[in-house]
Amino acid sequence: MRDFTGRVAFITGGASGVGFGQAEVFGRLGCRIAIADVRPEMLERAAGELSAAGIEVHPVPLDVRDRGAWTAAVDSVEDRFGDPVTLLFNTAGVNGFGRLDRATFADFDWIMGVNLGGVINGIATVLPRMLAAGRGGHIASVASMAGFQGSPVAGIYAASKAAVINLMESYALELPPQGVGVSVVCPASVRSGIAHTLDSRPDEFAEGSSFTDSPEFVALQDELYRGGMDPVELAEHLRSAIEHERFWVLPFTETREGLREHFDSVLAGYDAYDVDPEAARERAEALVAYRARAAALRGAQQG
Numbered sequence: 001m002r003d004f005t006g007r008v009a010f011i012t013g014g015a016s017g018v019g020f021g022q023a024e025v026f027g028r029l030g031c032r033i034a035i036a037d038v039r040p041e042m043l044e045r046a047a048g049e050l051s052a053a054g055i056e057v058h059p060v061p062l063d064v065r066d067r068g069a070w071t072a073a074v075d076s077v078e079d080r081f082g083d084p085v086t087l088l089f090n091t092a093g094v095n096g097f098g099r100l101d102r103a104t105f106a107d108f109d110w111i112m113g114v115n116l117g118g119v120i121n122g123i124a125t126v127l128p129r130m131l132a133a134g135r136g137g138h139i140a141s142v143a144s145m146a147g148f149q150g151s152p153v154a155g156i157y158a159a160s161k162a163a164v165i166n167l168m169e170s171y172a173l174e175l176p177p178q179g180v181g182v183s184v185v186c187p188a189s190v191r192s193g194i195a196h197t198l199d200s201r202p203d204e205f206a207e208g209s210s211f212t213d214s215p216e217f218v219a220l221q222d223e224l225y226r227g228g229m230d231p232v233e234l235a236e237h238l239r240s241a242i243e244h245e246r247f248w249v250l251p252f253t254e255t256r257e258g259l260r261e262h263f264d265s266v267l268a269g270y271d272a273y274d275v276d277p278e279a280a281r282e283r284a285e286a287l288v289a290y291r292a293r294a295a296a297l298r299g300a301q302q303g
Contacts, residue, residue: 001138001181001242005030010077010085010126012064012118013092015042017192018142018185021231022089025239027055031087034077036062038092039200056081064092064118070125078129086137088126089238090119090164093142094197096211097221100155103210108156110205115160119167131178138181138242141168145188145255149262161186172247183241188252189228195221 009026013019014035023046027033033055037043040061047059058080060073078084094114096107119141130137146154147161168184175182198213229252237251 001136001245004087004239006083007031007087008034008077008081008083008085009087009089010034010036010060010074010122011089011091012036012062012122013142015039015046015059017194018187018190018231018234019089019091020046021233021235022091022238023050023055023057024053024232025235026087027053027057029239032056032058032081032083034058034060034073034080034085036060036064036073036092038063064090064121065113067121067125070121074125074129084129084133084135085126086130086133086135088122088130088137088139090122090139090141092118093144093194094201095154095157095194096198096201096209097153097217098210098212103156104208106205106208107210110201111156112160115157116163116167119164123171127175127180130180134179136179136181138183139168139171139175140183140185140238140242140249142185142187143168145186145252145259147186148259169247176245181242181245183238183247183249185234185238185249186252187229187234188255189224190234191225191228191230193225195225 004026007030009022009031011019011022011026011033014023014033015037016039019035019037023033023035027050033050035043035046035050035057037046037059038061043059043061047057050057058077060076062069062073064070074085092114094111096111098107123139123141127139130139141164143164144157144161146158147163147165149158151158165184165186168182172182195218198211201209234249234251238249240246241249
């Protein structure tokens with residue numbers, strides 16, 4: 001996709017941080033922007049700033065965990081702009097820091113509900129309409145570098161982002177032949193307010209939580225994120241990925257060697273096993289045959 005003029009972009013978490021950066025960049029490219037957020041005051045302020053910059057914007061109050069609200073939100077965007085959403089950016093995300101061995105059901109439900117459930121709800125709502133419109137499109141979801149390995153202080157967050165990465169990899173196998181591009185954005189440190197997401201956590205997930213809200217820890221997180229990448233710069237990297245049909249959006253080159261070491265440790269795990277090479281070859285051939293037959297069956301069903 002090279003020409004963004006007139007396209008409708010739906011951005012969750014669009015009132016601040018990474019989502020607001022996306023709204024700025026794609027709005028300047030000529031997109032009509034729908035920003036969705038669970039924080040009404042910030043949503044209205046963000047919409048005002050975008051409008052003052054000459055960007056056509058429609059603010060949408062939305063809790064991304066709510067599937068029924070998703071349908072109403074996308075309906076309102078289509079009514080407002082008179083066109084379908086052809087750019088979907090699943091950017092809303094929350095985090096909580098604490099010991100995983102003390103995590104509660106509420107902690108899991110909140111983080112997974114927003115970070116993974118929000119992505120699922122967005123794609124399941126928008127994708128059928130996008131395909132039916134036949135105008136092409138692109139879906140990008142924001143995961144995290146944390147999604148590539150476990151975390152000592154944010155294990156639930158890391159798990160949710162790992163699921164997003166894997167899910168988007170699967171969509172990338174399905175959608176491009178149908179005219180819909182797919183990207184996954186994996187930030188490291190970005191100038192955002194994610195250290196303060198506990199402030200917007202629903203009350204039902206707060207009681208008995210394992211997450212720390214100590215001022216010292218929040219201040220430490222703020223210090224880290226203040227030195228992060230500007231959200232507009234990250235959005236420009238996403239724009240480039242869409243234009244060049246790239247799946248991975250990994251502009252945080254400072255994390256390359258750490259990730260290489262992690263994947264090397266995964267591959268090194270094979271060295272612990274002495275297996276029959278002939279049996280391994282037979283299993284590999286069976287897997288190749290299975291994949292070929294499954295692809296043929298899928299193609300026949302689609303045809």
